[in-house]
Amino acid sequence: MKLLTLNFLTCARKTCKSNAAAFPLHPKEAELEQVETDMNPLFIKNILPRLDWEAMKTLTTELGLPNLPAETPSDEELATDGEPSQTAKDLHTLLMETSIQSGKLVCGNCEHEYAVKEGIANFLLPSHMV
Amino acid sequence: MGNVLKAGKQYEETHVHEVYEQIASHFSSTRYKPWPIIERFLQELPAGSIGLDIGCGNGKYLAVNPNVFIVGSDRSSNLASIALQHQPHSVVVADILDLPHRNGHFDFAISIAVVHHLSTTERRREAIDSILTTLQPDGRALIYVWALEQGSSRRGWSEGDEQDVMVPWVMKGSKKSKVTSGQAPSDQVVIHGVEDKTFHRYYHLYRKGELEADVKAVGGEIVEAGYEKDNWWAIARPKDVK
Ligand SMILES: [Zn+2]
Numbered sequence: 402m403k404l405l406t407l408n409f410l411t412c413a414r415k416t417c418k419s420n421a422a423a424f425p426l427h428p429k430e431a432e433l434e435q436v437e438t439d440m441n442p443l444f445i446k447n448i449l450p451r452l453d454w455e456a457m458k459t460l461t462t463e464l465g466l467p468n469l470p471a472e473t474p475s476d477e478e479l480a481t482d483g484e485p486s487q488t489a490k491d492l493h494t495l496l497m498e499t500s501i502q503s504g505k506l507v508c509g510n511c512e513h514e515y516a517v518k519e520g521i522a523n524f525l526l527p528s529h530m531v
Numbered sequence: 532m533g534n535v536l537k538a539g540k541q542y543e544e545t546h547v548h549e550v551y552e553q554i555a556s557h558f559s560s561t562r563y564k565p566w567p568i569i570e571r572f573l574q575e576l577p578a579g580s581i582g583l584d585i586g587c588g589n590g591k592y593l594a595v596n597p598n599v600f601i602v603g604s605d606r607s608s609n610l611a612s613i614a615l616q617h618q619p620h621s622v623v624v625a626d627i628l629d630l631p632h633r634n635g636h637f638d639f640a641i642s643i644a645v646v647h648h649l650s651t652t653e654r655r656r657e658a659i660d661s662i663l664t665t666l667q668p669d670g671r672a673l674i675y676v677w678a679l680e681q682g683s684s685r686r687g688w689s690e691g692d693e694q695d696v697m698v699p700w701v702m703k704g705s706k707k708s709k710v711t712s713g714q715a716p717s718d719q720v721v722i723h724g725v726e727d728k729t730f731h732r733y734y735h736l737y738r739k740g741e742l743e744a745d746v747k748a749v750g751g752e753i754v755e756a757g758y759e760k761d762n763w764w765a766i767a768r769p770k771d772v773k
Contacts, residue, residue, distance in 0.1 A: 402621055402622075402623065403621055405600070405619075405621070406602055406621035406623070409581065409602050409632060409633055409636065409637075410602070410623070410631045410632060410633065411631055411632075411633050411634075412631065413625060413626075413629040413630065413631040414629065415629070418633075418634050419634065424633065438618050438619070439618075441597070441598075441619065443578060443598070444578075444579070444597075444598060444600075444619055446579075447578050447579025447598070448579055448581070448600055450579075451579065451581055451600075497618075497619060515631075519612065520615060521608065521611050521612060521615065521622060521623065521624055522623045522624070522631075523608065523623070523624040523625075524604075524623055524624060524625040524626070524629065524630075524631040525606075525624060525625065525626055525629075526626070526629050528540075531540075531628075531629060
């Protein structure tokens, strides 16, 4: 699953969803993969204001990826002379091309671990948790 | 179905989830053309909108608008892996009643031909509530369910018929006789060199007004609703900030 996805997901358990500790989920034993995709600069620009930047920073730190800027990059920082800037390209690589291929996602509230296999996270809960 | 005592989670596991998991690739090969109302709903979204496609199946609606971001989900991991190909979107395996999507956060949701697979009124309403809970206060959800009133379709159900039904899915083997067009009682796909295999999926066929009632029962508001080709549909919004 591409890293962008994790900014929109929490623990699937109802008792966790309203708890701040359940977001973001924490990757564990994550195998990352780079999958090249065409860059859509407008998409990056539009999606940035919708991101919880603190959660993005937490995620990159936990994955051992290069640190993100302290604040969400502004529109001006995304383009130079009408072309996508290095910042925009880096964000595309991080959000859209970097994917957790396998591993686990751990809830910070209940500590339940969700498996990621072949790039897909599985949020089905065992029956005793539903 | 008749026996209401059987209805519930375990019943759906056997009569919905396991069936889709087995028919995934054949089902997918028959599902590629988006429906006009759903296509328009997705096309009209502002660029940069974020949303869900709950029960996304093979992801045919993920292909409609590449300027929004959709976190699709499906109960079937086989269908989810087929849906994964559609950029820029994402897909996870999840149950509609236990969605991992953040509450009160999304601009839109679609759930096409999914809610009718839940086997009690309570669970169908819980599913709609689950969808609306993910939306921000101005968010909109488009929900499609099969109609009981399908007088013009080959299935021929109409008002007064049983609402809880088992619908066959036939994987047609080439060793058997040819399918006669127009007479087929179910979806059919020809698989060469194998025998026919029939799977049955559970459906609750919605009657006029029932979908709107389910939305209102969980505190949702109807923005628009209608009937299109054997389906009832509704665009709903959450009434309260949750
Ligand atoms: Zn949790």
